[in-house]
Structures are given as C-alpha cells and as structure tokens.
Amino acid sequence: MSTPEDRLAEVRGSAPEKRPTVSVLRAATAHSDCPFAMVALASRTDLDKLCQGTYFEVSFGQDPQAFQRGEMFERRVKDMNYAALIQMLRYDAGFPLTSVRIEDLRSRTPPNMEGLKQRAAETRRLLRLIARKAPEAPNIIDGAVLTCMIAGRVAYFEADSLAAAAAARGRGEVVPDDRRAVRQR
C-alpha cells in the first residue's frame, strides 16, 4: 500500500519541487478554495518553475540582500543576551521586568531535521507551561518550532523567536515573530 508521500510524489511527477515557506502558506490560505493550488502545495510542486518557458513564466525573485538585512536584524536583536529584544518587549509590549525567562532551543539542538523535531517537541512542552501559567514558563523561546498537518504530513514552522508574558487578566499572551521556514516531513 502506498503512503501519502508516495501518492503526492506521483502527483508531482517530474515537476520541479519546492518546499513551501510561511509566506507561501499564508498566501495559500487566501485562496484555499482552489483545489489545484492546494494539491500543488501539498505535493510541493514549484508552480513558478513549472511555468518556465510559457506565457505564465514569472520574471522576479526574492532579493538576497533583503535576506541578509533580515538576518542581520535578527542577530542584532539577540545580541548581548537578547538585550534589544528584552528592551523592545518591555517598551512596546509592556513586559514586566521579571519576564526575562529565555529558552534558546536553537543553541542546544543540532541544525538538522532531527534538531527541528526536538525543537518542536520542546516548544510544545514549553507552550504547555505557558498555558498553565507555570512559574518556570519561559517568556522568550528562541528558535521555537510549531507544527501542523498539511495533506496528512507534519509541517514544521520555524519561528525566529516566540514571546509570552502574563497579560493583565492573567492569561498567557503568545506573540510569534516571523515564522520563517516551513518544512514538511
């Protein structure tokens, strides 16, 4: 019996493959009523490359300098033990002075698929602590990984960071920041 992965690979056939990014997923949710787009997304078919040489070929791409600027911004925000990030959360999101519990998942896991799974499991555990308002719950999760199912497969959303603090009414407030990469298993 063939697995969902095998069947989706059959659908894709020889078409070029592309792993969806968060912005692609976000765009896809706007027209989730289009079965063709949904099948292309689930089977990781790169529709841009598929259209090469045709009337529908796209003549644009993402600016690599924009990526570099983004990465530099990320580094600067997390420099010196997340000093700038803590400052921003205090001034702009009203985080109290004691809300500086940081869990750096990126630092302690290998930068590969296994590390991604470990980070997803750890993020789930930490989010449970936040939801339960446990005293040891973190306020900042660096390199959090969230998961969801797409076409029967687990997709991993990598967040640059995820911040949470006790809100005025005592409920945990979670602010994911720039969910960047998505990988599907």
Add this chain to the structure above:
Amino acid sequence: MLSDAAGLAEQAADALRRGDVEASSRLQREAESAWWRARRLGQRQAKRPARVRAPSARERTVAALTELAVPSSPKQIAAYAEARTGDAFDVRALASVRRDELRSWSSGSKRDTYIVPALEGPWFQAGRGRLALSHWPLRQRIVGPLSPRVDHLHTCLQIIERIESADADRESGGRMRALLAEYARSIPGALVDAWTSGDDLEVSRIRTAVAAELVLIERDDASSREREAERAARRLTPEQLVWGGSMPQVVAGRSG
C-alpha cells in the same frame, strides 16, 4: 657561562694548592675570560627589549572568561577582550579553539582548564551559543531560563569594576566605558537617554540600575542553577558533566 667560570676558578685554586703555578695561571686566565663573556652577554640581553609573545586566542578567551565569570557568547568574549587590551580579536578563531579543546580532552592530555560549552536545557545539552571554563563549579556552567539576563547584569558589574580599578589606563577605560554603554542600554534607568555614549555615562547610576534589576531575578536564578546542578550531578557521566548531555531522540511527531 658563570658556572663554567666558577669551575675554572676552582680548578685554578686546586692547581695552586698542588704547587702547579703555570696551570694555575692558565686556568685563572680562562676563568677570567669566561667571566667577561658572561658579563658581556648579560649586558647585551639587558639592552635588548624583551620579546613578548602575543597571547593566543585561547589564552585571551580563558582570560576574558575568568574575568567575566559567566557563560558568554564568542561575540561577547571578543568584545570584552578587545576592550581590555585594544587588540583585535577574531571571533572566528574560537571555532577551532572549541574543536581543539575537545580533542585535547579526548586525547587524555591535562590542561589547567578547558574552554567548554555551557550546559543548557532539561537534558543539559552542550549549548552552541555560550562558552564556559571547565574548572567552574557546575552551577556556574549551567544556563537556566533567567541566567542570560542575570549574566548580562553581572557582566555590567564586571565592566564597572574594570573601569574603576587602579590598573585601568585612560585608553582601556575609554573602551570599557563604550562597552558598558552598549550593555547598559537595555537596563531601565541606567542611561540618561538612548543617545548616551561611553564619554558621558554615569557609572554610579548604572550600578544602581543594575542592582535594582538584579534584586528581582538573581535569587530565583541562583536557586534554579543550584537545583539543576544537583540534578545534573545525579544523572550525567563525568564526561557529560563537562561536555554536555544529549537530548532524547523524538520517535513520533505530532501536530499542534
């Protein structure tokens, strides 16, 4: 050379005691010649400026971590080392230092201290982000949720101490003040305004602000580190206590 001269002088005295005046005179001349050579060499070396070997990246890292006394990122170590001496510190050198330390440990050679990763998370994994020294107590090498901020504040206090120390010259004091301004920027009330630079910061004001923030979180961090150190001592092997444990493999994923 001086011991040669002394030996010859002794032989000359023996020869004289035996009544061999000729041999005694010859040995006496040789002894005097050896003594003059030794004296000239000493004078030459005194005139020549001492050749000081530049400390290696490893030595500078150990020195910086010893003073900071908290797990620190390579970038923080480099910034502190540069501010202390004024010499550039290439942070890329730390990548090879890190590999060499583990290799040296594995080969069984003995060093006074090793540059090791800080231990992070519930499984005490080797963190890629922060370095520590192997001889530090376990609780000092463990990074808990509050530790990055507490360590940041302690680093501020260490920099203040360097600025106020008697051996801080004008140049290194200036560099340290610039570094302190960067560190203090995120501490409420530490700087007069966001544009305060190293030249016009008030050290006493920063110390007060650091203490005010530390009092809120330091005790929690210390007890958490202590607790985790006891747990680590129970569950890790001697090697893992230095180089970190491993996280269990995830056997089944789940969405949510």
